[in-house]
Amino acid sequence: MAAAAVAASLVACGSSPSAGTEPGTAGSEASGNSGNAGNGGTADTADNNYTSVVLGETGKDIKTKIKILTHRTDMVGDDYSGKSWKDYVAEFNKIYPEITVEFEAITDYAEDSLLRLQGGDWGDIMMIPAIDASELSNYFMPYGTVDQMKSAIRFATDKQYDGICYGVPSTGNAQGVLYNKAVFEKAGITTLPKTPEEFINDLTLIKEKTDAIPLYTNYAAGWTMGAWDAYIAGTATGDATYMNQKLAHTANPFADPGDGSHAYNVYKVLYDAVAKGLIEDDYSTTDWEGSKGMLNRGEIGTMVLGSWAYSQMQAAGDKPEDIGYMSFPITVNGKQYATAGPDYAFGINKDASDENRMASLLFVKWMTNESGYSYNEGGIPINAEDDKYPDLYAAFDGVEYVSDEPALAGEEDLKDTLNSDSELSINSGGDKKVQAIIEHASNGDMTFDQIMDSWNKAWTEAQELNGVDTDN
């Protein structure tokens, strides 16, 4: 990953001049062709960016066909329980009847979309796959500057490079804790926990008063353990710059800050739960697929996973209404935060014809602004003025969403380098270290402070190796 970033920065050196001129080029091209569009200027993408187009007014007379490459294979079929792509297009066509929208869904999207992107023949809109930020301008049309976009959408910095935004997220996810409402009720828990202590107390109540497993770790699946890393930044610090900017420069980031926040207290929840026997009997043989139904049936009290898992848990049994979602039980200076992040973002093919680019822009704006897609899919709204959160976030009242800022210029690969050298791999597949917390807590061969000390040591050594300045 880090290496990719390095390579990217090398590439960037070569391509940044062209990236800078890209919007201009697009503009001159567009104005040259504007005659073809029939109505002067409507297809001029240089004048019309995401913020300036007005749905229902701009490009009313565009008649074209656009193709979208998507990861949502389930939404292509008619048997999709929610609102399918077809339904969305039908609504879109009420405003723009002359724009035909086609979908192509790919099963192994993360891999295949990269190949399609290189191939070039992928259509007009795609969910931007994992490519380096510096490469964005080589493939995608700019939506506008990040400053402009920030006023219009959430997560505007997600697909940005040099202050230009190339992707609009389709929806957003937040990091919290899944729980079973019926189990909580049975255990007599009336208010959701806000601190690690309250959470452990509630887990103890569940153990005493119900038959449910208070906290299901999903230890064996591995990646479900690495998921704990997602809570140490915004959620545990309230600081949007922590994950990608501050962590690399923090001396001993796993030390106890003494105020019940930060990484120390996130992982301590896990250690304490294990040490107090509040998890499944045999963690070494947990079953991820089976755990979904168990949560649904009320055999599990809580699971620590991102909001993307919510709909899967609901679909796994007969009691979708029992599934609840709450913020991670940690409080920073009396306030709760939740890390929120964007899902796949829509990118528009910069090489498509002017008409198609305009039609695509209209469709993306409609999808993210008016379609209700985010709400229907249980996500955080993308439209910055839209505060209509799905029921899933009902328990997030008063919780502030924090979305991680990108790394500072010149330090894009610093965190990845430290991750590699320390072998902690924070938020990038470091499942083993979190699994080790459970093992040590269960076997009692290492105290929690000893584990955190060893992580601090590894992190410090990596910092010294790379000559990183720390904050003390």
Add this chain to the structure above:
Amino acid sequence: MNKRKWKQAQVILTFLIIPVGLLILFTYYPFGKMVQFSFYNMKYIGPRKFVGFKNYIQIFKREDILRTLLLSLYYMAGAVIQVFLALYLATIFCFKVKAENFWKGFIFFPYLINGIAIGFIFKFFYTRGFVLDTVLQAIGFNPNDLPYWLKDQSINNWSLVYSSVWRYLGSTMVLFLGAMMSVDSTLYEAASIDGANKWQTFWHIILPSIKTIVTLNVILAITGSLSAFEPPFVITSGANGTGTFFVVMNDIAHTSQKVGLASAMAVFLLVIIFIAKFIQDAIFRFLFRNAGTDIDDREFKKQRKREEKARMQMHRGGR
């Protein structure tokens, strides 16, 4: 003449070029690259820095890496059991057995299943209250006394070793069986006419004839146990003290992206396998130095001496 030789060479070359080319392209060239990588501090992409033997030194400095080699001892113990059991079963099949082909297939079958699938089978097999526990309960064990097969660090490696023995027993047995089949059957007949019991037939006829296959199986078992990967990777994902050398290497290479260190580990493992092979060679040369001759086993020595004496006397008498 010269022309003919040239033509011969041409034919040989054209036939060789594809297999050798493939071998070089897919085995020796990547191997050479890996050896080269082991001297660098590098990730998959990005700048590389030559660090000499630093990666190798690190292997010896890191307790967590060296400790994984000890796990190989579990698998080696399993391998020994596997070879002996396979030899035993193959020998039984050499004599008359009812429904022979059914039992052969029965034992060989696990080898046909994909290793990943086996991993999943055993994951459920060992899950608390699932297959193994239910069976043990049915035959009278108290479920509360049963250990946690994968959670308890004192036995979870044995659990994994068992799955590996279960899988490879059949293939080892079939290798033995094939070698035993090729032994001239008149030898067995002659032995039975001479009044040899089954043990004697095995020791004096079968074992010497399949010496090379025994050696081969032991080499396969030892290298296999040094590079054990699938059982811990699939069943426990190398967590909970079951991370073998390969699993840790995989982690270092892919999660931590320390390609140089991982390459050095691979080279280090190769050296260990070479050493193990030489030691094993020496031991076998020692063990088999007398196999097939008359004087090899103390238990039979005296008896045989008596027989010999008697025979000699007979010979003399005969003259």
